[in-house]
Amino acid sequence: MENLNVYAAKMAPQQEFLAGGHRACQGCAELLAARLVAKTLGHDYIIANATGCLEIVTSSYPHSAWEVPWIHVAFENAAAVASGVEAAVKILQKKGKYPVDRKITILAQAGDGGTVDIGLQALSGALERGHDMIYICYDNEAYMNTGVQRSSSTPYGATTTTSPAGAADPLGQHTMKKNIVEIAAAHNIPYVATASPSYPFDLMEKVKKASETPGPAYIHCFVPCPTGWRMAPNLAVSIGRIAAESKVFPLYEVVNGEYRMTVTHKKHRPVIDYLKPQGRFRHLNEDNIAEIQQQVDKSYERLLKKVKMSSTELD
Amino acid sequence: MAKRVGIEVSLAISEAVKLAKVDAVAAYPITPQTHIVEHLSELVAEGELDAAFIPVESEHSAMSVCAGTSAAGARTYTATSSQGLALMNEILFIIPALRLPVVMTIANRALSGPISIWNDHSDIMSVRDTGWIAIFVENGQEAFDLTLQSFKIAEDHRVLLPISVNLDGFTLSHVIEPHEFLDQDEVDRFLPEYKPAVQLNPDDPVSMGTVGVPEIYAEAKKCQDEVLKGSIKVVKEVFAEFAEMFGREYKVVETYRAEGAETLLMTMGSVSETAMEAIDKMQEAGRKVGLIRLRLWRPFPADDLRAEMGSVKTLAVIDRAVSFGGAGGPVAGEVRSALYNVDDSPYIASFIAGLGGRDITVDDFIEMVDQAEAMAKVNEIHEYKMIGVRE
Amino acid sequence: MTKKYNEKAWHEYELGFMVSRPGCSAEYRTGDWRSQQPQTNKEKCIKCGVCYLVCPEGAIVLAADGTYDFDLEHCKGCGICATECWTGCISMVEEGE
Known part of the structure; x- marks a missing residue:
């Protein structure tokens, strides 16, 4: 648990808008994150959900886990559907034709495949047009719903069913994880953040900020997947913490172009602490791990430079 | 009173859409549909049409935005042609399954390849089985009249299905023809405000587009086909009401x-x-x-x-x-x-x-x-x- | 008697096969998936609520005395609560023990 007052958990909103009985695997951090997001946004919001784990496990007919209005159309278009909902609610409220005149938050949610790969165009369009909505990507770093195929969000060295580590090619995934957070930030939108349910208050705070920010907000949420990452389900929350502590997944936000770390660590753990509990990295040798350590250090330094530059500008 | 106007057919369609007081238009430009959506964006910019105009980054998103606007309860319109319709294909199937009464003009154009901007019906024929009502028009007056009637057909609670109004690209869309326009009060009498049967609303939450498990998928498809087939009755009723009010008669087979x-x-x-x-x-x-x-x-x-x-x-x-x-x-x-x-x-x-x-x-x-x-x-x-x- | 969802005729469903009962997935018992279940030593519990916060199922509920109970109809037995508990008062025990 994050380094807060031990009793802080009691202060989280008690209401639930994502019911139990959903069909997610044991220890699914995506569902944990979605539950925390739902808690934070409360009653007055509408979800446009992409096809993916979150969609199928929460909406198996005749059931729905959602206690708020929810629509699923297809895989690659959550951002576009949400754009439509946002535009419609806005114009209907203006014309006095919408049944609710309170502010309604519009939330698009999708997995990494639905965001960084097939949904990238619709996402870019929605961010560029400036719809007042939140887009959350729940990143479990592969196509888990279809059986753990690699996406462009799969990290270097991870074995998946379409980037398998084999005798002739022992590495697994050859490419670096696509930096979608920077792509979102490059749209000059007012709010971009990374988040993780391993830091529930940081996540909830960011969702709150995103909902209060006029215009588009993008949150990239790191959601460990015990099934796809081949690790024990009880580790789903702790591994997310190690990801932050080892600089693999730093927690930061970009507010109007200004970078700020939201969770910092006095001392960082080596990446091996993060890689070791996960079966998807078990095949890596020392050289591979050293290479990953180098990559992680380098991108973290790059991030720190941006943070530093932002704080200088603020001075 | 109705007035006679010589105008390009594309613009007459936009005027019909304006008279229908649509709430939302999402569109991506493609020849030869462009004049329709250009004119609509102009009408919005000039304040003559109080609607959200969403200039999307692709036709796939155009139809996806339409899913969102229609599900939120907005009277929704879009227009496309050829490759654009092909790019929408995936979403075309989902709109009627969700029972969303989107109205779309298709300025019919040949499909690539080789790339052709000229007219034939390969675009609409390739989406025959998507579950939309599809109407063909032959001249500008029909395009104007049937665009208006389409909203009434689509939004009828016995139907709640999307409609495409097909007109030949260039050979009809770009010609200047005389049209009998209707006045706003005449249109208002014919086409009342859209009352959604269900809409995304936090005070009455529903989940739309849930997983179609094998126990219900066949019933879902049977339902869609029965409603589509049954819509012919409503089509005929609307044609009759229009003829009664404005004197122009339409039949499903002429x-x-x-x-x-x-x-x-x-x-x-x-x-x-x-x-x-x-x-x-x-x-x-x-x-x-x-x-x-x-x-x-x-x-x-x-x-x-x-x-x-x-x-x-x-x-x-x-x-x-x-x-x-x-x-x-x-x-x-x-x-x-x-x-x-x-x-x-x-x-x-x-x-x-x-x-x-x-x-x-x-x-x-x-x-x-x-x-x-x-x-x-x-x-x-x-x-x-x-x-x-x-x- | 109302028909079950898999007994209805095609015309007896809601518009567009939507689901209009919010949160009705709770009717589905995922507790059957479990091979281990959490147990709390309530004497060691400091009532912090961390277990409640990190449960992906929302299956940990506040009890009258400020400690937390498990909704065993939905708990899938993932063990996150036991791993995250500050005092170690939650342990996972084999089902049926």
């Missing part, structure tokens, strides 16, 4: 000088006007020919078609698209199915003509009648014949 005809040409879209000339010419020469036009393509008006087959011995169906590797043009295939097993059903000849902007002349129509009658005489077994192609 005929021209078909009484007592032994041979009928069958067309869809704006070529019908040339076909009429051909019919006039042949009748002057004493031939028993007439014209039948399909206004409604989906749901397919099989009963209405059969009712027109009285004395007909030969039916020459003109398709403007190829069903590759198939046993005839797509329309001819439907017509053959509808008339098969019907007593004394006519001989059906399948012609494909007018692909990718190729003209179909009066003489071409006469040639098709000649060929069809000759083929009927010997009951020639054939799949289709392409007219006006170099062999």
